[in-house]
Amino acid sequence: MVPLSRYWEILRLDPAADGVGYKRQLLPLAMEFFQVQGLAPEGLKQMPGRSSLLHYTTQQYLHQLFRTQSPWNAFQAATAGLCLRCYVSYAIVHACQRLARFFTSYFTYRDLLPFVLDDDGKTLIVLRHHDQQQLGLDADGTMRSLPFPIVSVEILRTYDPNRPAATRASLENWAYYCVRQQGQLKDFIAKQGLCRLSNWALLNRVSHRQLEGFSPHDRALISAFHRVYRRDRRRQHQTGKCPDPTPAQLQEMSGYLQQVGINLRGAALLHKLQTLAMGLRQLEQWVGGVAPPAISIDELDSETGQVSQLPDPRAENNVMAIERQEIQDFCHEQLVRSLAQAITVGLSEHVASIQRRPRYAKFANCILQGLWLIYSQGKSQTEIAPLLGMTNQIQVSRVLGLTELLNRVRRHTVEMLFHSLVKLVEDLDLVQIQSQPDYLNNLQTAIESFVDEEIFQAAAAELMTTKGRAFDSLYAQQLRHQIQTYQEVNLA
Amino acid sequence: MSYATLEYPPLPIIPPDPIPLTQTDIQQAIQLSDAVLGEECQWQTYLQGLALMGFTTWLRERSPHLSVQLEHCSLWQPEVATVIPAACKLIVGDFSLCLLATEHLWHELVNIPRAVLELPTFTAHFYVVIEVQEEEEQVVIQGFARFDQLDAYRRSHTLSPHPDWSYSLPLHWFDPEPNHLLTYLQVLDPAAIILPESAMDTSADQTLDHPIDVYQLLAGLKSSNCPLWQQLSWEQGQRVLQNLELLRLCYQWQQAPNTEDSPNVRLLELLTLALQRVVRLGRWLQGELDDMANQLGLFLLPTTAMVAPMLSLDRFEAAIAELRNQSMDIPPQPTRAYQDLDWQDVPLRLCILTWRVSENAALDDQARFSVLFILGMQTNATLPDGLKLRVSNAIGVLHEPIAEFDDPFLFARVQGQLGDTFVVTICHINCPPLTLAPYQLTLA
Numbered sequence: 001m002v003p004l005s006r007y008w009e010i011l012r013l014d015p016a017a018d019g020v021g022y023k024r025q026l027l028p029l030a031m032e033f034f035q036v037q038g039l040a041p042e043g044l045k046q047m048p049g050r051s052s053l054l055h056y057t058t059q060q061y062l063h064q065l066f067r068t069q070s071p072w073n074a075f076q077a078a079t080a081g082l083c084l085r086c087y088v089s090y091a092i093v094h095a096c097q098r099l100a101r102f103f104t105s106y107f108t109y110r111d112l113l114p115f116v117l118d119d120d121g122k123t124l125i126v127l128r129h130h131d132q133q134q135l136g137l138d139a140d141g142t143m144r145s146l147p148f149p150i151v152s153v154e155i156l157r158t159y160d161p162n163r164p165a166a167t168r169a170s171l172e173n174w175a176y177y178c179v180r181q182q183g184q185l186k187d188f189i190a191k192q193g194l195c196r197l198s199n200w201a202l203l204n205r206v207s208h209r210q211l212e213g214f215s216p217h218d219r220a221l222i223s224a225f226h227r228v229y230r231r232d233r234r235r236q237h238q239t240g241k242c243p244d245p246t247p248a249q250l251q252e253m254s255g256y257l258q259q260v261g262i263n264l265r266g267a268a269l270l271h272k273l274q275t276l277a278m279g280l281r282q283l284e285q286w287v288g289g290v291a292p293p294a295i296s297i298d299e300l301d302s303e304t305g306q307v308s309q310l311p312d313p314r315a316e317n318n319v320m321a322i323e324r325q326e327i328q329d330f331c332h333e334q335l336v337r338s339l340a341q342a343i344t345v346g347l348s349e350h351v352a353s354i355q356r357r358p359r360y361a362k363f364a365n366c367i368l369q370g371l372w373l374i375y376s377q378g379k380s381q382t383e384i385a386p387l388l389g390m391t392n393q394i395q396v397s398r399v400l401g402l403t404e405l406l407n408r409v410r411r412h413t414v415e416m417l418f419h420s421l422v423k424l425v426e427d428l429d430l431v432q433i434q435s436q437p438d439y440l441n442n443l444q445t446a447i448e449s450f451v452d453e454e455i456f457q458a459a460a461a462e463l464m465t466t467k468g469r470a471f472d473s474l475y476a477q478q479l480r481h482q483i484q485t486y487q488e489v490n491l492a
Numbered sequence: 493m494s495y496a497t498l499e500y501p502p503l504p505i506i507p508p509d510p511i512p513l514t515q516t517d518i519q520q521a522i523q524l525s526d527a528v529l530g531e532e533c534q535w536q537t538y539l540q541g542l543a544l545m546g547f548t549t550w551l552r553e554r555s556p557h558l559s560v561q562l563e564h565c566s567l568w569q570p571e572v573a574t575v576i577p578a579a580c581k582l583i584v585g586d587f588s589l590c591l592l593a594t595e596h597l598w599h600e601l602v603n604i605p606r607a608v609l610e611l612p613t614f615t616a617h618f619y620v621v622i623e624v625q626e627e628e629e630q631v632v633i634q635g636f637a638r639f640d641q642l643d644a645y646r647r648s649h650t651l652s653p654h655p656d657w658s659y660s661l662p663l664h665w666f667d668p669e670p671n672h673l674l675t676y677l678q679v680l681d682p683a684a685i686i687l688p689e690s691a692m693d694t695s696a697d698q699t700l701d702h703p704i705d706v707y708q709l710l711a712g713l714k715s716s717n718c719p720l721w722q723q724l725s726w727e728q729g730q731r732v733l734q735n736l737e738l739l740r741l742c743y744q745w746q747q748a749p750n751t752e753d754s755p756n757v758r759l760l761e762l763l764t765l766a767l768q769r770v771v772r773l774g775r776w777l778q779g780e781l782d783d784m785a786n787q788l789g790l791f792l793l794p795t796t797a798m799v800a801p802m803l804s805l806d807r808f809e810a811a812i813a814e815l816r817n818q819s820m821d822i823p824p825q826p827t828r829a830y831q832d833l834d835w836q837d838v839p840l841r842l843c844i845l846t847w848r849v850s851e852n853a854a855l856d857d858q859a860r861f862s863v864l865f866i867l868g869m870q871t872n873a874t875l876p877d878g879l880k881l882r883v884s885n886a887i888g889v890l891h892e893p894i895a896e897f898d899d900p901f902l903f904a905r906v907q908g909q910l911g912d913t914f915v916v917t918i919c920h921i922n923c924p925p926l927t928l929a930p931y932q933l934t935l936a
Contacts, residue, residue, distance in 0.1 A: 097503045101668070102598055104507040105628065201627035205595040208532060209603065209654070230535045234522050239515065242627055286598040353553055357512065404509040411554065411671045418675070434681040437638055444675050452505050460505045 002055060007034050007062075010121040011089040013113055020461045021110035022093055027121050030086055033079040059084065059171055060161040067127060078124035078137045081156060084171075085119055088152040091175035092116050098176060103193040108464045111192070115185040119152040131157055151182065180283065190281050199277030200242035204230055210286070217262065218276060224256040225273060245270065330424070331417050331450050338420070339455060339474070342412035343482050350405050363390065363399045370400045372483050375471045402463055409475070410456050417447050504669045510630040517545035518629070527570035529746050530719070533577070536593075540567055540579045543593035543622035546631035551584065555674050560584050566614070571743035575720055575733060576607045577658075580614045586682040590616035593624050597634055600663040606653055606726065609646065612688045613734045615639060618673060621666050635666030636673045639685055657721045657729060704728065704767040706927070710755050713746050724767070731766040735886075738762040754924040761884045761915045761927055770913055770932035773846045773863060808843050811866060811901050820905070822864070823847050832870055836923050839870035842916070844931065849907065860907055861933050865916060867902040874898040880919040885912065892919075908933050 008031035014023040065080035093109070096116065100109035124137040125146070134153050135143040155178045159171060169177065179185065194202070203225050211219050228249050233242065245253070247266070254265040264272055279285055347368075355364040366388045373384045381396040390396055421443075422430060433440050459475035471480075521541025525534045544567060548560055561583040566572040572580075579591040590608045602621050608614045620636040642665065651659050667673075704724065712718035720729055732738055741759035808830070816822045826847045833840040843866040848859060867881045875895035881902040882892040891904035906914055913932040919925045 094503075098600075101503060101507060101634070102596065102623070104632065105510055105625075105630075108507070197627055204535075204626065207595065207603070208656075209660075226535065227531050231531055234525055234534065234538050237519065237522060239518055239629055240627065283598060286596065287600075349553065358514065398512070401509070403506055407506050407509055407671075408554075410506060411674070414671065415675075434679060435684045437640070437676065437680060437684055440675065440679060441672060444672060448669075448671075457505055 004034070006087045006090050007031075007058070007083040008086055010086040010119065011093050011117065012120050013117045015114075020457065021113045021464070022089075022117060025121065027082065027086060029079060030082045030121075034083055037080075056161070056170070059087070063156065063159065063161050066156065067131060069126070069128060069131075074126050074137055074141065074143075075124070078126045081125060081127075081153065082121060084156050085121060085125075085150075085152045088155050088171065088175055089117065089119060089121075091172045092152065092155075092179055094172070095176040095179035099180065099189070103189065106196060107188075107192050110464050112185055112188065115188065116151045116179050116182050119150045125150065125153050127153075127157055151178070154178065180287065186283055189283055194281045194283070198242045199274055200229060200245070202277045202280040203273065204233070204242070206280070220257060220260050220262055221264075221269075221272060221276060224253040227256060228252045245273070330421060331447065332454075334417055334420055335413075335451070335454060336474075336478075338413050338416040339409070339478055340482070341416060342409045343475075343478055345412050346405055346408035347482065349408055350401060354399055354401070360395070360399050363388065363395070367400060368483050368486060370396065371405075371479065372487075374400070374402070375476050375483075376480050378470065403460075406456070406459055406463065406475070410451065413451050413455070414444065414447050417451065418444060421447070501664055501668055504671075508632050508634065508668075508670060510625065510628070510632050511546040511550045513542055513546055513629045513631065517542065517549070520545060524567045524573070528574045529570075529743070530574070533574055536577045537567065537573050539595060539624045539626065540573075540577070540591065540593040542624050542626065543591050543631055544579045544582065546624075547591055547620065547622055547633065548582075550633065550670075551674075555678060558585055558677055569736075571739040572736070574743060574746075575739060576605050576614060577603075578605050578608050578614075580608050580616055582616075584677055587617040587677060588615075588687075589618045589620060590614070591620050591622055593622050593631075595624055595626065597621070597623055597663055601660040602635075602663055602666065604659050604661055606657045606659060607730070607733050609642060609659070611730055611734055613736070615687050617682060617685045617687065618676070619666070620670075620673065621663070633670040635663060635668045636670065637666045638676075639687060641665070653726070655721065656719075657726055704763075706760060706763045706767065707755075709763065709767075710745060710759070713742060728767055732763070735762060735766060738766060757882065757917055757919055757925045757927075758884075758889075760925060761882075761917060762886070764915050764927045765886055765913060765930050768929050770930045770934075772934045773844070773861075773931050807872070807900070808841070808866060808868060811868070812843075812845070815864075815903065820864075821849075821862075826864075831928070833918070833926070833928075835918055835926050836920075838876060840867060840875075840918065841870045842867050842928070846933075860909055863906050863908065863914060863931065863933070865904045865906075867918070868900055874900050875902065876920065878921055880917075882917040882919055884915050884917070890914070910934060 008028075009024050009026050010030075011022040012025050014021060016023075062080045062084050066077050066084060068077050093113065096109040096112040100107060100112055123146075125134050126137050126143065127133065128135050128143065134146055134149050134157070136146050137143055155175050158178065159169075159174045161168065161171070197205075203222060206222055206226075211222060214222065225245075229242075229245055232238075232249060250266060250269050254269060257264055257269075351364050351367055354367060355361050370384055370388050373379045373387065374381070380393075381400070382393045385392055385396050388396065388399075390399070422433065433443065455474050458473040462471055462473055462476060521538050521544075524541040525538035528534055528537045544562070544565065548562065551558060551560055562568070564581045564583050566576060566578070566580045579593070580588070582589040582591060592602055592604055594603065604619065605614075608616065608619070617639055618636050619639070619642060621634045623632045623634050625631065642661070645661075645665050646659070651661075653659050709723050712723050713720070720732060724732065732742075738759070741756055741762065745755055745759055812822060812826075812828075822845065826845045828843055828845045831842045831844070833842060845862075845864040845866070847862055849862050865881060865883055867875070867879075869875060875898075877896055877898075879895040879902070880892050881904055883890045883904040883906055885906075885908075890906050893902045893904055895902055908914070910933050913930045915927060915930040917925050917927040
């Protein structure tokens with residue numbers, strides 16, 4: 001369940017190297033307003049099944065106050081807006097995480113945050129001029145124009161919670177849609193993500209469903225390209241970067257195009273294909289420039305217009321035989337020992353996995369040294385490449401697999417805690433665990449959120465930082481300790 | 493509580509690791525894709541092959557003690573891979589997994605064939621979304637979902653399927669944390685996720701409102717531009733998709749290079765059984781023909797003494813009497829219908845007799861019936877030599893007597909219970925076979 005504190009605790013951009021890229025900040029003004037307005041209903045607790053609907057009504061109410069433009073309640077409007085800006089800040093961070101998930105080889109969500117998480121919540125803001133303009137509201141009631149519009153306020157300004165249910169997006173979906181449209185962020189994704197792909201890989205990626213979105217002319221071009229280029233890529237067992245189409249391939253495509261009355265050949269055809277591919281470097285080409293899916297598609301009951309009440313596998317259910325607190329106490333005891341074991345297992349698995357990869361096997365025995373240089377001496381991957389006899393940072397990153405290793409260790413830690421928990425706590429009914437998927441999933445998620453908070457959030461944040469890393473996390477400490485032990489054994 | 497769908501699930505704090513593909517993986521995926529038909533399908537199968545290789549690498553590394561069986565996977569059955577764009581029936585332990593490969597998820601929509609969600613033959617315990625980054629030679633596991641979850645979401649959201657027999661599901665219906673899948677595979681009892689029972693629905697006949705020209709369908713399949721979904725409704729399509737023998741024969745038909753070849757008789761029979769409306773034999777016992785029988789020009793012979801004016805009917809009556817003399821237990825006045833067939837300029841006539849084997853049995857599921865097919869000529873002539881009367885059902889060929897030495901008639905007798913369906917094909921070595929509408933033992 002989404003906590004109500006999201007209406008008064010804002011996520012602010014935090015460039016600090018060792019953090020997650022943002023920091024939560026309580027805004028007393030928003031909190032007080034929320035409570036005075038009676039918006040913190042006990043109802044949420046009494047009706048957990050309706051919480052999404054209550055969030056929606058809360059947002060609708062706050063949004064209405066925010067858009068009221070009469071001069072005598074400007075403060076009220078601005079403060080209602082502030083509550084929503086807090087709420088939207090979570091949606092923005094989440095939107096960046098959603099987007100970055102598809103470009104993990106190229107950048108992390110932290111790289112996207114500066115473009116869209118630009119609201120520190122320090123300025124009260126109202127809308128004026130028929131909702132077209134954001135104005136700062138000073139303590140004495142004077143309004144002043146802002147140097148540039150704030151993204152979260154733009155999201156709220158363009159959001160319409162009163163549209164008919166069938167075409168209404170949730171505030172989260174609307175924020176995601178707006179974030180995706182943000183100019184600088186789009187440029188960044190185009191340059192850092194889509195530009196890494198060749199023209200021809202981009203054209204290959206167009207699915208038959210997406211083809212429907214192109215003009216008949218362009219559709220014919222892409223189809224002809226697919227017919228020849230995709231076939232040859234498989235037949236000629238090509239791998240890696242897609243080469244330019246050969247004259248013979250272009251000629252064959254021309255043949256197919258001629259059959260549908262398009263006369264394009266040679267350099268002209270190549271140029272036209274390149275132009276099409278250039279267009280595909282914009283994210284909109286893939287996601288469509290249209291509004292986000294309305295709630296009705298996936299969240300509203302088509303008949304009642306109400307938010308549908310599906311059983312939530314992530315909900316904490318009553319079958320949970322032991323209390324979260326008990327799990328936590330138990331896990332605390334086991335935590336460090338489990339982590340140490342998980343690192344041992346994870347490291348040896350990782351080394352074995354690199355040994356199985358033909359291209360990297362020869363580097364398997366420098367993994368420990370590489371990890372030591374990074375985690376103990378704070379060196380960058382580029383710096384250590386020559387020390388390990390490698391030529392570039394990409395090799396180092398593939399061989400050391402820092403996030404992969406972290407993922408393995410996290411997985412093993414969770415698994416070990418899970419198994420010792422099942423063994424030790426009599427209240428846990430094994431049959432129930434095996435026969436009720438939701439129960440099993442809840443238990444696992446509870447353990448995960450515990451270990452993430454205790455260990456892996458900090459460890460993951462360290463990895464995402466590019467400059468001035470200091471590896472102080474519990475994970476880094478334990479990893480260093482293990483490597484030291486290994487090296488002592490080796491020396492002895 | 494509805495956050496399951498209202499709120500996007502929390503994302504794992506560590507982004508998913510790309511799984512590198514080896515040259516061997518790529519070679520194997522190419523081989524798999526070479527076996528399927530059509531360029532679009534080959535590319536999709538290639539991607540699915542890459543997804544499968546990457547996924548199994550990941551699985552073996554992360555959970556080495558789980559047994560992974562690739563041999564049942566649909567990618568190794570080109571007849572299935574050609575019609576269902578997903579890698580289903582990957583067996584891990586006692587679970588069945590279905591992999592959904594995609595080249596990108598920037599629109600956050602997962603394309604999933606209806607067959608793998610709705611048809612018991614192809615459903616899986618888990619559906620895994622795998623992003624294939626072909627040029628980067630790696631795959632990323634972007635999420636997975638249990639059958640029961642997807643089934644519940646699908647039912648509560650009235651999704652509309654695309655014309656190509658697929659759905660677009662929002663990515664957030666899938667759990668983004670692949671480790672959860674590992675836990676399920678290691679800990680969960682497979683019976684905890686209940687999959688639909690496998691059962692061929694024979695009563696779906698009512699939905700086959702638009703009669704299909706089987707020959708036209710086969711011609712369409714031959715030109716690879718016309719896949720099944722463009723030619724059949726989903727109701728028709730699911731009957732074809734669930735019949736693996738039929739899929740295999742369709743595949744062989746599409747693959748055979750010569751367009752002049754006439755299709756395999758078994759292919760015609762199975763397509764007819766799957767797609768054509770049946771003639772209901774049961775109604776004959778009550779002395780009436782249904783619409784379908786009327787359309788086909790069947791006519792009943794009155795069981796009373798009113799002798800039809802057509803000369804040849806006497807010959808059929810004589811033949812029935814002769815069979816009775818040869819101690820076939822034909823009752824004195826069986827219900828019989830005639831169907832005239834002008835086949836290759838030969839005026840054939842088929843007589844179909846139906847009777848209950850045991851008159852005492854109550855007319856219920858237990859009752860057994862006999863159906864006797866007699867093929868003769870509309871004239872006094874004898875049957876062409878080498879003519880074959882082939883009677884089959886969904887399982888195989890039951891009888892195929894061949895005319896020789898100026899035989900005037902061919903006989904084939906089958907027995908069955910209510911619901912059983914038979915299909916009759918007239919074959920001759922020199923001509924394309926003629927498969928008639930299927931006959932089903934039903935009540936009105």
